[in-house]
Amino acid sequence: MTARDAIGVRTAVNRSSSARLLSDDEFFARQPARRTELPDPEPLLRSLTHCIIEALAGARDLEQLARWVDDDVYRNLSKRVVLAARARRAKGQSPQRPAFTVGRVHLHEPADGVIEAVVMVHQRARSRAVAIRIEGFDQRWRASSIGVL
Numbered sequence: 001m002t003a004r005d006a007i008g009v010r011t012a013v014n015r016s017s018s019a020r021l022l023s024d025d026e027f028f029a030r031q032p033a034r035r036t037e038l039p040d041p042e043p044l045l046r047s048l049t050h051c052i053i054e055a056l057a058g059a060r061d062l063e064q065l066a067r068w069v070d071d072d073v074y075r076n077l078s079k080r081v082v083l084a085a086r087a088r089r090a091k092g093q094s095p096q097r098p099a100f101t102v103g104r105v106h107l108h109e110p111a112d113g114v115i116e117a118v119v120m121v122h123q124r125a126r127s128r129a130v131a132i133r134i135e136g137f138d139q140r141w142r143a144s145s146i147g148v149l
Contacts, residue, residue, distance in 0.1 A: 033113050033136035041115045041134060044068070044141050046102050049119040049130045052077070052146060056084050058095025069143040077146065099124060115141070 048068055054060035055077065062081050066074055088095065103120035110116060113136035121128045133145040 030137040033139050035109065035112050035136065037139050038113065038136040038141060041107065041117070041141055042105050044134070045105050045107075045115075045117050045119055045132055048132065048143060049102055049121060052130060052148065053098060053100060053121055053128075055081055056148065057098040058085055058088060059097040068141075069146065073143055073146050080148070103127070 048065070051060055051065055055062045055065065058081075062074070062078055065077065069077070085095070100121050100123045103122050105120075106118045108116045114133070115135075116133045117131070119130045119132065121130060129149045131145075131147040131149065132143055134141040135144050136142075
């Protein structure tokens with residue numbers, strides 16, 4: 001048995017306390033987390049919503065959200081940020097920090113370690129809803145879907 005073979009298969013204990021063999025890909029991949037292993041999601045949802053609204057307004061760099069969102073979500077937000085910047089340029093406006101307050105957070109848990117939430121955002125002229133789905137992996141939350149309505 002070579003060193004590569006020895007590293008290729010690792011023993012791990014899954015949540016039901018029975019042992020099974022995991023390959024390197026499974027061992028080093030993101031591990032789903034139970035709700036009890038994760039922090040309270042509401043503060044993350046509030047701050048993530050705050051950052052999303054500021055990024056769309058051009059007042060915050062989207063890179064600051066990269067560690068809290070999946071790659072697909074990041075790409076979609078990036079497209080929206082570019083379109084919003086293009087619209088501001090066409091109107092001759094400069095990016096400004098928007099005046100808003102984060103309102104109620106409505107939570108729903110369809111499965112263990114998955115939260116679907118709607119966060120209300122109140123601006124002077126209108127109110128918006130931000131729909132966010134976060135999933136627990138590696139003892140932290142990560143957004144897998146974001147929709148700004």
